[in-house]
Amino acid sequence: MHRRLVISTIAATALCGTALAGAATSASAAPLAVDCRKVKCVALTFDDGPIADTRRLLRVLKDRNVKATFYVVGKNVQKNPSTVRTAALAGHQIGNHGWDHADLTKLSAAKVRSQLSRTDAAVKQATGKNPTTLRAPYGAHNATVRSVAGRPLVHWSIDTLDWKHRDTARLIRTVNAQTKPGDIVLLHDIHRTTVDAVPGIVNALKSRGYHFVTVDQLFAPGKLPAGKVTYHNRAAYRP
Structure with missing residues:
Protein backbone atom coordinates (compact mmCIF):
# COMPACT_ATOMS: atom_id res chain seq x y z
CA MET A 1 0.00 0.00 0.00
CA PRO A 31 7.88 35.03 -31.11
CA LEU A 32 7.83 33.83 -34.68
CA ALA A 33 10.19 35.79 -36.89
CA VAL A 34 8.65 38.34 -39.22
CA ASP A 35 9.46 37.73 -42.88
CA CYS A 36 9.80 41.19 -44.39
CA ARG A 37 9.79 39.69 -47.87
CA LYS A 38 6.13 38.79 -47.30
CA VAL A 39 4.77 41.57 -45.08
CA LYS A 40 5.24 45.32 -44.80
CA CYS A 41 8.08 46.14 -42.41
CA VAL A 42 9.59 49.33 -41.05
CA ALA A 43 12.59 49.79 -38.76
CA LEU A 44 12.30 52.54 -36.16
CA THR A 45 15.76 53.63 -35.04
CA PHE A 46 16.59 55.87 -32.09
CA ASP A 47 19.86 57.79 -31.87
CA ASP A 48 22.00 59.51 -29.23
CA GLY A 49 20.80 57.85 -26.02
CA PRO A 50 20.44 56.32 -23.66
CA ILE A 51 19.22 59.01 -21.29
CA ALA A 52 16.74 58.85 -18.41
CA ASP A 53 13.72 59.20 -20.75
CA THR A 54 14.85 56.19 -22.77
CA ARG A 55 13.31 54.06 -20.02
CA ARG A 56 9.92 55.61 -20.76
CA LEU A 57 10.38 54.83 -24.44
CA LEU A 58 11.20 51.21 -23.61
CA ARG A 59 7.95 50.94 -21.67
CA VAL A 60 6.01 52.42 -24.61
CA LEU A 61 7.58 49.92 -27.01
CA LYS A 62 6.99 46.99 -24.66
CA ASP A 63 3.32 47.88 -24.19
CA ARG A 64 2.84 47.84 -27.96
CA ASN A 65 5.05 44.81 -28.70
CA VAL A 66 7.33 46.89 -30.92
CA LYS A 67 11.00 46.10 -31.60
CA ALA A 68 13.40 48.88 -32.54
CA THR A 69 17.09 49.61 -32.98
CA PHE A 70 19.04 51.94 -30.73
CA TYR A 71 22.19 53.66 -32.00
CA VAL A 72 23.82 54.52 -28.71
CA VAL A 73 26.52 57.03 -27.78
CA GLY A 74 29.26 55.36 -25.77
CA LYS A 75 29.54 57.90 -23.00
CA ASN A 76 25.78 57.69 -22.46
CA VAL A 77 25.98 53.91 -22.26
CA GLN A 78 28.67 54.31 -19.62
CA LYS A 79 26.28 56.51 -17.60
CA ASN A 80 23.19 54.35 -18.15
CA PRO A 81 24.32 50.74 -18.60
CA SER A 82 21.18 49.24 -17.06
CA THR A 83 18.99 50.99 -19.64
CA VAL A 84 20.97 49.46 -22.51
CA ARG A 85 20.83 46.08 -20.80
CA THR A 86 17.05 46.38 -20.47
CA ALA A 87 16.73 47.31 -24.15
CA ALA A 88 18.84 44.36 -25.26
CA LEU A 89 16.96 41.90 -23.03
CA ALA A 90 13.69 43.17 -24.50
CA GLY A 91 14.86 42.16 -27.98
CA HIS A 92 15.86 45.56 -29.30
CA GLN A 93 19.00 45.83 -31.42
CA ILE A 94 21.89 47.92 -30.11
CA GLY A 95 24.13 49.72 -32.60
CA ASN A 96 27.27 51.85 -32.30
CA HIS A 97 26.93 55.64 -32.70
CA GLY A 98 30.42 56.68 -31.61
CA TRP A 99 31.72 57.62 -28.19
CA ASP A 100 30.72 61.29 -28.01
CA HIS A 101 28.91 61.96 -31.29
CA ALA A 102 31.99 63.36 -33.01
CA ASP A 103 32.08 63.87 -36.78
CA LEU A 104 34.18 60.82 -37.63
CA THR A 105 35.26 62.26 -40.99
CA LYS A 106 37.27 64.91 -39.14
CA LEU A 107 39.27 62.35 -37.15
CA SER A 108 42.32 60.23 -37.92
CA ALA A 109 41.91 56.50 -38.42
CA ALA A 110 43.28 55.90 -34.92
CA LYS A 111 40.75 58.26 -33.35
CA VAL A 112 37.88 56.75 -35.33
CA ARG A 113 38.96 53.34 -34.09
CA SER A 114 38.99 54.65 -30.52
CA GLN A 115 35.49 56.14 -30.89
CA LEU A 116 34.11 52.81 -32.03
CA SER A 117 36.08 50.48 -29.77
CA ARG A 118 35.27 52.42 -26.60
CA THR A 119 31.58 52.31 -27.47
CA ASP A 120 31.78 48.61 -28.32
CA ALA A 121 33.37 47.95 -24.93
CA ALA A 122 30.70 49.91 -23.05
CA VAL A 123 27.89 48.10 -24.87
CA LYS A 124 29.50 44.70 -24.34
CA GLN A 125 29.95 45.39 -20.65
CA ALA A 126 26.26 46.32 -20.39
CA THR A 127 24.78 43.60 -22.61
CA GLY A 128 27.41 40.92 -23.12
CA LYS A 129 27.51 41.54 -26.87
CA ASN A 130 29.27 43.90 -29.26
CA PRO A 131 27.20 46.07 -31.62
CA THR A 132 27.26 44.63 -35.13
CA THR A 133 26.29 47.78 -37.03
CA LEU A 134 27.38 51.42 -36.99
CA ARG A 135 25.52 54.63 -37.60
CA ALA A 136 27.99 57.43 -38.21
CA PRO A 137 27.09 60.61 -36.29
CA TYR A 138 25.47 63.18 -38.61
CA GLY A 139 25.53 60.48 -41.30
CA ALA A 140 29.07 61.64 -42.08
CA HIS A 141 31.38 58.98 -43.49
CA ASN A 142 34.37 58.66 -45.80
CA ALA A 143 36.71 55.89 -46.93
CA THR A 144 38.56 55.91 -43.60
CA VAL A 145 35.38 55.60 -41.55
CA ARG A 146 34.01 52.80 -43.74
CA SER A 147 37.30 50.92 -43.60
CA VAL A 148 37.83 51.25 -39.85
CA ALA A 149 34.20 50.40 -39.07
CA GLY A 150 34.61 46.77 -40.09
CA ARG A 151 30.83 46.38 -40.08
CA PRO A 152 27.80 47.67 -42.00
CA LEU A 153 26.94 51.37 -41.73
CA VAL A 154 23.17 51.77 -41.34
CA HIS A 155 21.75 55.20 -42.08
CA TRP A 156 18.13 56.07 -42.89
CA SER A 157 15.58 56.64 -45.61
CA ILE A 158 13.27 58.89 -43.55
CA ASP A 159 14.80 61.85 -41.75
CA THR A 160 12.05 63.05 -39.44
CA LEU A 161 13.97 66.20 -38.38
CA ASP A 162 12.63 65.55 -34.88
CA TRP A 163 15.67 67.36 -33.45
CA LYS A 164 14.67 70.51 -35.33
CA HIS A 165 10.88 70.43 -35.06
CA ARG A 166 10.02 69.50 -31.48
CA ASP A 167 6.42 68.93 -32.48
CA THR A 168 4.80 65.60 -31.62
CA ALA A 169 1.82 65.92 -33.98
CA ARG A 170 4.07 66.95 -36.87
CA LEU A 171 6.34 63.97 -36.25
CA ILE A 172 3.44 61.51 -36.34
CA ARG A 173 2.19 63.01 -39.62
CA THR A 174 5.66 62.96 -41.17
CA VAL A 175 6.38 59.31 -40.41
CA ASN A 176 2.91 58.17 -41.45
CA ALA A 177 2.99 60.12 -44.71
CA GLN A 178 6.51 59.11 -45.77
CA THR A 179 6.82 55.47 -44.67
CA LYS A 180 7.05 52.79 -47.34
CA PRO A 181 7.89 49.10 -46.89
CA GLY A 182 11.58 48.61 -46.09
CA ASP A 183 12.14 52.09 -44.67
CA ILE A 184 14.54 52.94 -41.86
CA VAL A 185 13.23 55.84 -39.79
CA LEU A 186 15.59 58.22 -37.99
CA LEU A 187 14.41 59.31 -34.54
CA HIS A 188 16.10 60.52 -31.35
CA ASP A 189 15.17 59.21 -27.91
CA ILE A 190 16.87 62.23 -26.31
CA HIS A 191 13.88 64.42 -27.20
CA ARG A 192 10.75 64.22 -25.04
CA THR A 193 8.53 65.19 -27.98
CA THR A 194 9.84 62.21 -29.95
CA VAL A 195 9.07 59.74 -27.18
CA ASP A 196 5.63 61.36 -26.87
CA ALA A 197 5.05 60.72 -30.58
CA VAL A 198 5.88 57.01 -30.60
CA PRO A 199 2.39 55.75 -29.59
CA GLY A 200 0.84 57.77 -32.41
CA ILE A 201 3.46 56.60 -34.91
CA VAL A 202 2.89 52.97 -33.96
CA ASN A 203 -0.89 53.25 -34.11
CA ALA A 204 -0.83 54.96 -37.49
CA LEU A 205 1.51 52.45 -39.11
CA LYS A 206 -0.08 49.39 -37.53
CA SER A 207 -3.43 50.51 -38.97
CA ARG A 208 -1.73 50.36 -42.38
CA GLY A 209 -0.47 46.81 -41.79
CA TYR A 210 3.12 47.55 -40.88
CA HIS A 211 5.30 45.31 -38.72
CA PHE A 212 8.02 46.90 -36.59
CA VAL A 213 11.37 45.17 -36.81
CA THR A 214 15.02 45.70 -35.94
CA VAL A 215 17.49 46.59 -38.67
CA ASP A 216 18.82 43.03 -38.78
CA GLN A 217 15.28 41.66 -39.09
CA LEU A 218 14.54 44.08 -41.92
CA PHE A 219 17.24 42.49 -44.07
CA ALA A 220 16.90 38.86 -42.90
CA PRO A 221 17.74 36.27 -44.02
CA GLY A 222 20.39 38.30 -45.82
CA LYS A 223 23.38 39.94 -44.15
CA LEU A 224 24.50 43.51 -44.67
CA PRO A 225 28.06 43.86 -46.04
CA ALA A 226 30.78 45.38 -43.85
CA GLY A 227 32.02 48.80 -44.87
CA LYS A 228 28.95 49.58 -46.99
CA VAL A 229 26.30 52.19 -46.24
CA THR A 230 22.65 51.11 -46.22
CA TYR A 231 19.64 53.43 -46.23
CA HIS A 232 16.62 51.11 -46.68
CA ASN A 233 15.52 47.72 -47.93
CA ARG A 234 13.17 48.49 -50.78
CA ALA A 235 13.52 44.92 -52.07
CA ALA A 236 12.06 43.44 -48.88
CA TYR A 237 8.32 43.44 -49.56
CA ARG A 238 6.94 42.22 -52.87
CA PRO A 239 3.11 42.29 -52.71
Missing part, protein backbone atom coordinates in the same frame (compact mmCIF):
# COMPACT_ATOMS: atom_id res chain seq x y z
CA HIS A 2 2.75 2.38 1.07
CA ARG A 3 4.83 1.43 -2.01
CA ARG A 4 1.86 2.08 -4.32
CA LEU A 5 1.33 5.50 -2.75
CA VAL A 6 4.98 6.43 -3.22
CA ILE A 7 4.91 5.39 -6.87
CA SER A 8 1.69 7.32 -7.46
CA THR A 9 3.14 10.39 -5.80
CA ILE A 10 6.30 10.21 -7.92
CA ALA A 11 4.25 9.80 -11.10
CA ALA A 12 2.02 12.73 -10.21
CA THR A 13 5.03 14.89 -9.40
CA ALA A 14 6.68 13.96 -12.69
CA LEU A 15 3.48 14.71 -14.60
CA CYS A 16 3.12 18.06 -12.83
CA GLY A 17 6.76 18.88 -13.53
CA THR A 18 6.31 18.05 -17.19
CA ALA A 19 3.25 20.29 -17.40
CA LEU A 20 5.06 23.14 -15.67
CA ALA A 21 8.09 22.72 -17.92
CA GLY A 22 5.81 22.82 -20.94
CA ALA A 23 4.12 25.96 -19.67
CA ALA A 24 7.47 27.61 -19.00
CA THR A 25 8.74 26.71 -22.45
CA SER A 26 5.59 28.12 -24.02
CA ALA A 27 5.76 31.32 -21.99
CA SER A 28 9.41 31.94 -22.76
CA ALA A 29 9.33 30.92 -26.41
CA ALA A 30 10.54 33.57 -28.82
